[in-house]
Amino acid sequence: MKLTLKIWRQANTEDQGRFISYSVDDVSSDSSFLEMLDLLNEQLVAKGEEPVAFDHDCREGICGMCSLRINGLAHGPERATTVCQLHMRSFQDGDTITIEPWRAAPFPVVKDLVVDRSSFDAIIQSGGFITARTGSAQDANSILVPKCDADTAMDAAACIGCGACVAACKNASAMLFVAAKAAHLNTLPQGQAEKDRRVLKMVSTMDEAGFGNCTNYGECEAVCPKEISLDFIAKLNRDYGKASIKAFLSGSDE
Amino acid sequence: MKLDPNIPEGPLPQKWDNHKFDIKLVNPANRRKYNIIVVGSGLAGGAAAATLGELGYNVSCFCYQDSPRRAHSIAAQGGINAAKNYQNDGDSIYRLFYDTIKGGDFRSREANVYRLAQLSVNIIDQCAAQGVPFAREYGGLLANRSFGGAQVSRTFYARGQTGQQLLLGAYSALSRQIGLGQVKMYNRHEMLDLVLIDGHAKGIITRNLVTGEISKHTADAVILATGGFGNAFFLSTNAQGCNVTAAYRAYKRGAGFANPCFTQIHPTCIPQHGDQQSKLTLMSESLRNDGRVWVPKRKEDCPKDPRDIPEGDRDYYLERKYPSFGNLAPRDISSRSAKEVCDEGRGVGPGTRGVYLDFSDAIKRLGRHVIEERYGNLFDMYESITGENAYERPMRIYPALHYTMGGLWVDYNLMSNIPGLFVLGEANFSDHGANRLGASALMQGLADGYFVISHTVANYLAEVGAGSYDPADTAFAQTEAQVRNQIDHLLSIKGARSPRSFHQELGKILWEHCGMARSKESLKTALELIPALRKEFWEDVRVVGQAKDFNQELERAGRVADFLEFAEMMCHDALDRDESCGAHFRTEHQTEEGEAKRNDKKYAYVAVWEYQGEDQPPKLHKEPLSYEEVDFATRSYK
Amino acid sequence: MAITGLIMVGFVLFHMLGNLQMFQGPDAINTYAHFLKTLPPAVMWGGRLFLLAAAGVHVATAISLTRENCKACPTDPGVKERVQATLSSKTMALSGSILLFFIVFHILHFTTHTIFPVYKTFMTDLDGQQVYDVYSMVIYGFSNAWIATFYIIAMGLLCMHLSHGVSSMFQSLGLRNNYWRKTFDIFAALYGWVIFIGFVSNPAAVLLSEYTSLNIFPVQDVLLRLS
Structure with a gap:
């Protein structure tokens, strides 16, 4: 050719x-x-x-x-x-x-064609984890995870953090990335303790990094190499809404 | 060179516990006084940096990628072994230990392997707690599958992305420490040298891959978790950036390099398409659970559409030769069998270096949806690369270089012969002997990173005390100057050939002469060709661009320069090991059926190579392998 | 955006249903209009302010989001293709801006009668009371083909705005999931069309009565009576 x-x-x-x-x-x-x-x-x-x-x-x-x-x-x-x-x-x-x-x-x-995506790392550093100190874990089978939840978490966790979602978005929004990362952990029983804190921190870091807003164009989903679904954005909105209300009512952002 | 493996006293199952009690600790309040450098952010490095950060040490972590989440551990597909015995099928720590020793063809260190098997159970607990989305059964319990070389189901998996999910677990723990300020992360930084003060590792010299800035980093201990050297072969399943530089420069500073000739060939890769190929793609070995490997019985049938070849004309050679293991025969055996049938002229596909992996029976038995569920992403990947639909026609596979069991020599504490230099994961040599079993690399990386180094590094740190070095020591400036000189030299040659072309040529030499099968003649040829190529490299390489810039050509040139030296050591090792064992197959030593013939009397040792200076052959040292618990047995997978 | 949008989404439905009373004859719509006009001031003004605030917040949020998005996406000298974004989703800002202009026009037109003060004189007798003759006002207003066309185009834009906006609302409120996604999208599109047809029925019927032999509304009578 x-x-x-x-x-x-x-x-x-x-x-x-x-x-x-x-x-x-x-x-x-x-x-x-x-x-x-x-x-x-x-x-x-x-x-x-x-x-x-x-x-x-x-x-x-x-x-x-x-x-x-x-x-x-x-x-x-x-x-x-x-x-x-x-x-x-x-x-x-x-x-x-x-x-x-x-x-x-x-x-x-x-x-040339190389970009700096460290803002993604910053989002994870702010809350994209489950706090599980090495050595503190109980037997793996003592946490039951229904197969459908494990599958949903895996669907979200398939995100490879390439940033195509941001690149395709008219607004340079990182919502699909953040949603996938948050949904992976928020879906699992292990992730419940930090669920609210996680979404609040991740979203605020995302905003500080200067990503645009999600206006539901859906282009992110179309270019995602791992076909992460827009539904995870809905889940993030839901989790974020609940967490914000709880934070407002309790007067704390933790 | 002093090689004391420091194996603890006591019966095998108690060694690690005894050792943990015997070695020194660092008081929690004192840990912040220690600086530790971790090079590499894969399963071993990422887990180590996170864990040491959690413990309260000041950690600096370096990776050449733009994010620690991209280290090549991410590409492991199949799974991770653990002796949980959740399936009640007779698994145990001892069995995992024994399988690993036997799989490694009795060339690994018994005590290290036993500890690995012990820790395997903790790894699964740790990862599950971090939210790694392992496959589950409907009741919510963890699912398992069996994996190459094992007769029990002990492999845990997360769809076809186990490596990525485990790495994301370690990365999230690492990220948490970065967020807390406990770990300082240096992305797009490459380690170019190790700094020794009074014979102890006290720092590294790095190049910022974006700005080209060379800088020194000081620490009380240096941990290398820089992966394997498979890319010496140019075409391998490794990522493009994987290199031997960090390990090799440590070797040049006096670290012993152990068993470099133990390189594993993975049986299930997508065959090469042509000369423009830049890497080979592996498909998880788990495919062999349901796929049947065959080639036509007659050469004439090879060009035919495989679906038109009747059952009677197919040779299911693994099932025929190894009835009890069949398609699950260990990696080296299945790889070599594939090479044999292709050498006989019965290979299929373009270039006729390929064999079929056929799922039609499994699809008939289980239904397409089950196969889709198990291997969907692998089938998609196969289709995107080859343009063929493997649900409809058999896949074509061929072995490719995949993993390197050899690496820097370490003792039971994972410390090299240079005090203060620790080596984890694929970069060390200790656990897999001459051949690694499937789903064991992830296990070793995480065991080293999460559970071993946290204890053993404390022992060293407590011994030397905080502030064990002078940051103004001239060794830093000297080493830095040497690094700068090499870069300037590379740029000043201004020859005619690209670094890539040298790399490609080196790869061909190694694959041809030091690949799946080696002989005295082939290795001697390689030992003539490699120095000649290296000489040409230093006379004729053309590195365009600047030193103080983002310069991928310069990165590659530095790595190729090290591969060119390293490859020679590898061939020396392969030549010295005048036996066949595991992945190291010397054609002179085989049984009548073509199986590897070990020589335990002469070669039950770890070959450790010591650098002797430019263009000097390395010096061999031996760590004898003694087995307290197991007896040498001939591997038989019949 | 979602919550203020939801308020207005609800409002347009009731507005549209109210308008349909045109087809029940003058008394129905005039009674309804009179009922609205004579609500207790607290309720009427409360409602108006509430809607105004919703619209205001909706517009303000849209502006601030767009500004943030512009900042996140600096000028792009390259090519950018779209795979699955719908026309309505890509034109939300445009359709929204025109609709904002339309709403202002619409209020000045039919509510405050600022554009055509003559509307203030359109009165009729309803059960012995003098009330605004909204029925005639509408027919008179839409008998002007330019105005009617503008209303129809604006409603077309509203339909597009809603079909993306309503489905977006489910997403933003976190109500959507894989199972319900299609249903919600169909509902949103349907909702847009229902609103469109409902609103357009009035100007369309007036124009049809005026320029064809169809006689849905007594356009000529009204025009004669008022001139």
Whole structure:
């Protein structure tokens, strides 16, 4: 395959950034999208040009590191697929492909296609956990978790934290991420003790980080490589509502 | 080099308890006076950083990814073993211990393995309490499945994402400590050297991968949890960033490197598609619970649609050769059997390096929905990579490099021969011997991180006392200067070949000559090819970009430089080990049926390599393996 | 947004049902209008202020959310495609802004009679009492094709605004789940259409009576009588 790539190049966070066109030949249709970028980078290095920086690691769709907007869509045209699992057979010979980083104020561009997603970590640090000190746990089977709850928790926990939801949202809202993270723990009996505190803290950290608001477009769900459902946002709203009322009535935010 | 394994006295089951009582403690009020560095944020590193933070130590944790949640432990699919015996099928700590020792082909340290089996039960409790969404039965109890090489159902799992879920558990505990200020997290930082003061590990030199800034970090103890070195082979199931640099630079500073030739090949990976391939994708071995492995009996049938090949013309070779274990035969045996049938010309798919893994019987027996429930995500993944629907036609699989049992040498306390340098998880060598059983890597990483290091690091810290080093020691500046020099050197060569092309070539050499089967000749060839390639690297590598910038080429160049040296040590080790054991298969040593032939008289030792300087062959030291509890037995999976 | 939206969602339904009394003849709608006008002032003004406050908060929240969202999403020089966002969801701000303008117009038109002060003189006799002749007012008002068309377009926008807004409301209040999702979305769309048809029936009927042979309302009579 021969392709024309319009790639966003940006030297660093302060740089303005611009699209630059490249052409790349001899791409195998069996190779993955990132392997196609490897090929381009090898060609650039051979010419002594700086290769395109992009984030990637496991290349099997689970680490959540890869983060490209391809032809306007986070993670490209295939549903339920990360960029690393996107294969060139999804494109035609001669195609022009536009490749950009995630764009959202809380995800500043580091270089070219690489963005800084540490705001996600900050959200988890503020409350996305169950406090269970090492060594303090009881026998695992003493906590019964109904299968349906375990399945729901697992559906939510499948989130890989890639940030596609934010990238696809017109408002750069992180609600789907936060909702998935909160729902995973809030659904389980182990997570009940900290449930209210968790949602209040996570939502307020999310707001402080500068993410936009959820206006229920549903684009996040459409691009999510793990198909996290919008229902978890409804659950987050519900849990947040209850927690806020309780906090208001008790005069405490803990 | 002094190699004292420090195995505690007493009968095997009591060793760990005795040891915990005998070793020194650090008073809770004093813990904040100690700084600890943890390099790596996977299951071992993340769990260690979280646990040490909880205990009150000041912890700095480093990872090369943009978030600690992305460490490659995340990719483990199948599950985690624990001797809970929840299924009442005869499991016990002793059985898990014995299976692990036997699976490791009697090349692991007995006391360490027993402790691992003991701690396995605590891990499940800990993870369940953290909210890891393990699979459950309708009654709410934990579900189990059986996994490669085991005759009991002791594997706990979370759909096909056990690794991710366990890592998220450790990451959430770590995040809590970061939020509390107990752990300082350094994302996108790579450790480039270890700093020794008076022979003790007292700090590291790192490069900030975003700004290129080189900086020193000081601590009372350094913990490496930097994973394995599978990427020396270029194509492996490891993440792109996995590398040997941290471990290798520690080795160059005097840490012993143990059994580097023990590299595991995973039997169920998706076959390679061509030269542009950057990595191989593993599919959980759990697939072998329900899938049947076969190839056509006749070469002529190979290009045919597998569905058109009648039952009588198929060779279910694992079931034929190993009737009692069948498709669940251990990883090395199934991998090698796949290689054999492909070498016979009976391989299938493009490149004819592949065998079928067929689910049609299981779908008939259990119904498609059950298979979907169990392996849905794996089938989807297979389809997205190959474009084939495995519900309708058999999957194609082929072995790929997956895990490395070897690693830095550690004693019972997980401390290397450099005092103050601890090594956890895949980066150390101790628990899996010559071959790791399925669902045991997650177990080891978490056992080391949650339950072992918290006790053993205290012993060292209490011994040396707080403020055990001078932060102004010249060793820091010297080591930092060496790191800077290497980076400047790499950038100054300005040759013609990319670091990636060297990596690819090295991978081919290793896979060909030090892969699934090795021989004296092949290893000797490798030992000629690798130094030549390394020489060419240092003369002709082209690293574009700047040192003080986000520069992925420079990152790769540094890692490839270390792989190029490391690979040679690996081949030396493989050559020295003139026997077949576990994943290390020397073609000279096999039974008539092609099984590995161990030589316990000569090789029941841990081969520990000591760095001797540039272009010098490493020096071999031996830690003899003595078994108090178990007898050497020949593995038989017939 | 959800709670203020819910208040207005309820209000438009009652408003629409009230309007349908046009089809029961002059007395029905005039009685209803008179009933509303003569409510105790506390109730009437309370209600009005309550609705006004709901609308005010709804608009203020919308503005503040939009500003925050603009900040979170700086100018995007690239391409951005949509997969499943509906037209109504993408145009909430536009439809909302036009509706705000419409509501102001509507109040000035029929409530305060500011636009056409002549409406103040439309009186009729109801059980011996002189009351506003709302029936004629509506027919007179919608006999102007421009105004009627504006009302119809505004109601179309209201329909879109509701079909996303109502389903969104279930989501924001955390009432939606996988099982009920489809039902709620269908309900929201249906609700939008019912409101649309109900409201549009009046101007549409007036226009049809005026320009076709259909004779739903006595448009010519009313126009003659009032001129």
